[in-house]
Amino acid sequence: MPHAHPKTSVAERVFDANEALAQSNREKFDHAGTFAINLMSSPGAGKTTILERTFERLNGELRFGVLEGDVQTTLDADRLERFHIPITQVNTDPGFGGECHLDANMVRYGLRDLPLHEIDTLIIENVGNLVCPAEFTVGEDRRVMVFSVTEGEDKPLKYPLMFRSVDLILINKVDLLPHLEFDLALLKRNVEIVHPDVEVILMSARTGEGVEEWCSWLLAQRTALVS
Amino acid sequence: MCCDTESTNCVQGIPLMHELGIAASVVEIVCRHAEGRRVTRIELKIGQLRQIIPATLAFNFELVAQGTVAEGAELDLESIPALGLCAGCGTETELHAFPFQCAQCGCFDLRIVAGEELQVESIECCEESDNAPRPSENVCC
Ligand SMILES: Nc1nc2c(ncn2[C@@H]2O[C@H](COP(=O)(O)OP(=O)(O)OP(=O)(O)O)[C@@H](O)[C@H]2O)c(=O)[nH]1
Numbered sequence: 597m598p599h600a601h602p603k604t605s606v607a608e609r610v611f612d613a614n615e616a617l618a619q620s621n622r623e624k625f626d627h628a629g630t631f632a633i634n635l636m637s638s639p640g641a642g643k644t645t646i647l648e649r650t651f652e653r654l655n656g657e658l659r660f661g662v663l664e665g666d667v668q669t670t671l672d673a674d675r676l677e678r679f680h681i682p683i684t685q686v687n688t689d690p691g692f693g694g695e696c697h698l699d700a701n702m703v704r705y706g707l708r709d710l711p712l713h714e715i716d717t718l719i720i721e722n723v724g725n726l727v728c729p730a731e732f733t734v735g736e737d738r739r740v741m742v743f744s745v746t747e748g749e750d751k752p753l754k755y756p757l758m759f760r761s762v763d764l765i766l767i768n769k770v771d772l773l774p775h776l777e778f779d780l781a782l783l784k785r786n787v788e789i790v791h792p793d794v795e796v797i798l799m800s801a802r803t804g805e806g807v808e809e810w811c812s813w814l815l816a817q818r819t820a821l822v823s
Numbered sequence: 824m825c826c827d828t829e830s831t832n833c834v835q836g837i838p839l840m841h842e843l844g845i846a847a848s849v850v851e852i853v854c855r856h857a858e859g860r861r862v863t864r865i866e867l868k869i870g871q872l873r874q875i876i877p878a879t880l881a882f883n884f885e886l887v888a889q890g891t892v893a894e895g896a897e898l899d900l901e902s903i904p905a906l907g908l909c910a911g912c913g914t915e916t917e918l919h920a921f922p923f924q925c926a927q928c929g930c931f932d933l934r935i936v937a938g939e940e941l942q943v944e945s946i947e948c949c950e951e952s953d954n955a956p957r958p959s960e961n962v963c964c
Pocket residue numbers: 637638639640641642643644645646672723724768769770771772799800801802803
């Protein structure tokens with residue numbers, strides 16, 4: 597018997613399925629007039645704290661909604677409850693098929709619990725992780741990364757996919773700089789090396805530094821997109 | 824992979840693998856195209872700009888493929904070098920490190936034209952799906 601194993605051409609990208617679902621999410625956002633931000637970072641860089649500062653300033657001016665991706669808990673969602681904005685949590689509970697990021701399907705699932713037509717700005721707080729979220733778009737209009745100065749200046753070189761995939765980098769916890777041996781100029785150089793001309797805002801969610809600038813960015817991007 | 828020493832992406836001691844999700848997608852694509860036939864070989868293109876560890880992907884593939892027609896298939900990973908096309912002079916440069924720079928004119932305004940692939944190229948299958956032997960017997964049909 598000859599061992600004939602004919603080749604079948606496939607030519608299918610691994611992320612095609614995710615892209616198709618991301619596109620369908622995007623259509624939902626467009627239809628509802630919702631501006632969607634995918635907020636990403638390492639664990640604990642300050643995403644939820646930045647959201648608290650943001651809502652303190654802009655809640656009322658913008659009609660926010662939040663989609664929280666969390667590995668197991670509802671702690672982040674609980675911290676945002678006082679703002680009385682629509683919020684839903686997608687637990688990316690691990691197990692076989694459990695994930696360390698939000699993919700387009702999980703976001704689609706989460707969107708069923710959100711009144712999108714009442715939300716003009718949706719923040720998707722991704723799971724803390726610098727690798728996987730970089731590869732999965734979820735239908736967002738803008739990708740924003742929070743990077744805290746406790747993470748080390750070399751991170752852009754170690755995780756270029758993430759740094760290259762975002763529209764804005766919030767360098768958070770700058771209030772800690774006097775206590776750290778952190779070379780901000782070196783970090784900025786490394787950011788510039790992997791993603792030339794990306795927008796960067798220095799920020800402290802603790803002292804409020806940079807919050808104004810970030811809120812202006814948010815408003816400007818939203819306006820640019822809607823008009 | 825997701826789970827490096829600096830992150831807390833370990834749950835109950837199990838590292839959450841970036842490559843696990845990718846392996847699952849590969850198996851899904853392969854099984855759909857195999858249409859019930861047993862798969863013996865899978866050709867996969869991986870761009871060098873993807874943060875994928877080939878050995879980890881191969882290991883995860885073995886796990887995820889268990890019990891499917893892709894179980895025991897040989898995974899043929901082709902690494903695709905990164906290429907940037909210069910906006911200034913039109914030269915293509917193979918990129919090995921940051922910053923991405925044109926080898927001809929030195930400018931940094933490059934468009935990535937290769938190196939971001941992650942694609943199942945082709946599969947090879949046994950034609951007789953019914954009496955195909957188990958891959959663990961290590962016999963070719
Ligand atoms: N000093 C200082 N601490 C901050 C700042 N922003 C956040 N933190 C602290 O950092 C810790 C983590 O902040 P979170 O807002 O929970 O970070 P996160 O990115 O939402 O974390 P995960 O969702 O768990 O990935 C908390 O103890 C915050 O109080 C800052 O600007 N300066």
